[in-house]
């Protein structure tokens with residue numbers, strides 16, 4: 001039974017809350033995916049993805065989770081025994097490594113401590129070690145540790161010494177933050193539907209540069225044959241039955257994004273992130289990211305001796321607030337509160353309030369309201 005006084009609210013970095021207009025758009029029911037109506041909607045969607053990717057090339061829409069498009073990138077852009085470099089600063093960096101290894105790549109890893117992000121110097125040093133490097137795989141946001149990578153600094157530095165393929169996992173980054181695929185000379189950007197786009201999981205997005213389209217692998221592939229997809233999708237005809245209802249949701253999400261405007265959405269996320277960080281500091285909690293904190297999720301440690309998993313369960317049971325815990329070495333030590341997706345300031349404030357109620361319940365802190373107050377002060381500042 002659902003308790004009307006404990007409303008579930010999502011604060012995990014995916015899936016994110018779905019606005020009512022997006023829900024409504026998905027209720028239309030199946031329309032035939034080979035009809036001209038669907039083809040028009042589909043091509044209009046891929047067209048409107050371009051500015052979100054920051055590219056003049058048309059991205060593709062696949063039916064799969066984010067990890068599916070990560071795999072599609074590896075399958076289409078590498079061959080067996082290719083030397084590839086993976087930046088591993090958390091769970092999703094590790095995932096790049098696992099996928100590339102599954103496909104027989106020779107993977108070297110630049111391992112960065114969890115909670116930190118790579119510096120240009122670290123990356124350049126690693127690149128120098130490998131003379132035949134084919135591709136580099138990294139994240140835009142390492143969502144698992146609540147850090148962002150400084151792409152605007154890293155990529156120009158890397159491009160001075162590396163002419164190969166650069167692939168960015170921007171699954172929790174697109175829409176919320178400005179991606180400049182062409183300007184930063186990125187060859188492949190991947191993303192998914194359940195994070196910044198605020199629709200359910202199930203769609204993967206992948207953009208390739210001109211250079212990437214010219215250097216596709218000759219590996220066997222079928223479902224993730226991007227060249228075949230490209231030919232069909234140019235005419236609004238994905239190779240296989242797409243997730244029709246999700247495309248209808250995407251169509252509405254892109255409408256919302258177009259109306260609000262990407263620069264305003266980016267500013268909104270910067271503001272929410274500042275509010276979340278100042279709230280966590282005002283609560284006396286230790287932030288997970290010591291530098292380069294993510295704009296879409298804020299991580300924090302619980303004081304020594306308190307279980308983050310218990311705290312997380314308590315917040316869900318008592319207040320309906322669904323936060324994310326820590327993974328790998330951070331398990332049971334940290335919590336993460338997302339400010340991702342098309343959410344308003346009051347959504348974030350309720351999550352922060354839930355944390356403060358929880359801190360009081362657990363006897364960690366007596367006072368409540370300091371965090372919410374700090375967040376409100378930040379939100380009240382003119383932008």
Ligand SMILES: *Cc1c(COP(=O)(O)O)cnc(C)c1O
Pocket residue numbers: 013014065066067068092139141142143144169170171172192201
């Ligand atoms: C969520 C996420 C993924 C995984 O996406 P799935 O849809 O769960 O497969 C990969 N990378 C990053 C950075 C993410 O935030």
